Amino acid sequence: MIALKDSLGTDFVERIRTIFSENGRLSKAKNFEFRPQQQEMAAAVARALEEERHLVVEAGTGVGKSLAYLAPAILFALEQHKKAIVSTHTINLQEQLLYKDIPILKKILPVEFEAALMKGRQNYLCPRRLERALQQANELFTGPEQNELTRLAEWARTTRDGSLSDLSVEPDPKVWTQVCSEPHICTGKSCGQQSNCFYQQARKRLLSSDVIVINHTLLFMLLGSPDAQEDRESGYLFPNDFIIFDEAHTVEQVASRQIGIGISQYGLRSTIQRLYNARTHKGLFTVMRDAIGVRLAADLVDELDRFFAAIESSCDFRKGREFRVRAPEFVPDTITGHLTGLQARIAEVARRADDEFLKAELQELGRRIRDARDGTVIFLEQNAREHVYWVERTGKTAQFLSLNAAPIDIAPVLRRMIFRESCSCVMTSATLSVGRPDLAYFRQRIGADEIEPVLLGSPFDFRTQMKIFIVRKMPDPRDTGYEEALEHWIAHFVEETDGRAFVLFTSYRGMQQVADQMREFFSRKKLNLLVQGGGAPRGKLLEQFKTTPRSVLFGTDSFWSGVDVPGDALSNVIITRLPFAVPDYPLIEAKLELVEERGGDAFTEYSLPEAILKLRQGVGRLIRTKKDQGIIVILDNRIVTKPYGRAFLAALPKCPVEIL
Incomplete structure (x- = not known):
């Protein structure tokens, strides 16, 4: 048996190697370049799938990693009757996979396969719920909400897939929650028989697909608890599936938020008001003519607001939107x-409802109330072990609060959930290493200590394509002349490249201040300044940057990674400060404390490697193709004046460096 498995493995891996060889099937693709690193990665993925084990791969920019994992994943899924789940962090990458990479492989691979995008079910309209909402419109909706319902009903007749992305104007959330697909209400039994249910149609497509593309947040929501995963005989979401995490450097952060607890004041309020809204006198208790329920729901909204007001008065939000709660029962439990x-x-x-559909609606709201109650008890008693607890301001104007708890160390949790025996998972990104080829830091953070690492460099020639400028003359950020110096050097370097620059900041407030001070300069020099947070979504800003000559984009967190601007539009990336995370964010603060408790050094074991990864991501925005050229500017002199600066420089691509 072992010999057979080995020979099969060799055959499969060799076939994959051949596809990626100089004259293989992939060479027929437009703009194909043979890349030994891509071939090496494809073979490593094929071997891991064949041997049913896990793998961690760093593949530098330009390796073509998406094709390197997709080709072996597709062929393995088809030959072994499995499902390939590909999880990404950004919509950009999802779109690249679905509209660029997968179509290439559909033309080139000698097989036919189906791929589908998996969205959360609340993205889909449920025609059965829409029909019921229209029947009960007077008892559920106000006049303007009824107009919105009519608009959705008209859209439902012509929509392609019944999902939010097909709606030109975002719907009123109060109305959408009453007509979208919900678990236990829109089920295979209740809606699956109807050919017009958009979610059930999407589900059928997923069940018949060989490749499913999903985002990390939804994936961890669907994976459920570590106990639920350990109870599975095989696979993660489907029997016999395997997962490929791209943009894997974000997995720790996303998993921490999803596996923890989140009680939203706004969400809980909305759930109660679906039962009865005292302002509009609408809701399911009105439909059921239940006076006791009406009174309970009306009173509870007031109690809820008082409970959250007590929480707010016990929190200090002067440092930001989060406040860490260190002791149990920090406010009296007046709500559970x-x-x-x-x-x-x-x-x-x-129980009294004759109507099965109405019964399902009520039961679903009952489950939500129960979950909110259980989460609130855990939060107030702090009885989840090794978790950090915090209150966060939410909403556009920070008018609501949420109660949060997350495991401080996600590694043992992911070891149980993801790195199980008889399963296969591949994690890959362009930035996992902090200077060591064994990817030890990343592997320890996510519980992959025993998993094989592969480090593949970039095929780009950074020595000729890129140059780094470090401004040693920059004052310390606490000095009075810092702001002025920052503006001076940004102005100097954006003029050098005639705009075409990203200026990356670590603080939103700091970015806004510099933008306000420099507007007159940009206007005078006829440079097009774009600033994140001015109302335009990220995708739109990026499009404006690519299409408008002499543009300069000021961005914070989300522009450091997952953004792709190949060609001449981007020739300059300015890093205003080394991206150390703010240590007073509750989850980061708790991680630092845990390192110290275990006898380690929090700075060298957490803060520094995290900042190195973030800097590598920011620098990685510049060179996206073999023809790209440009400069990196680092306006933080600590990279040459502090001993730890060497660790940052060692992790960056080898290229000429000039110190000013």
């Missing part, structure tokens, strides 16, 4: 008893 009472009333009313 009321939630239990409402949950019991929902169950009672649901």
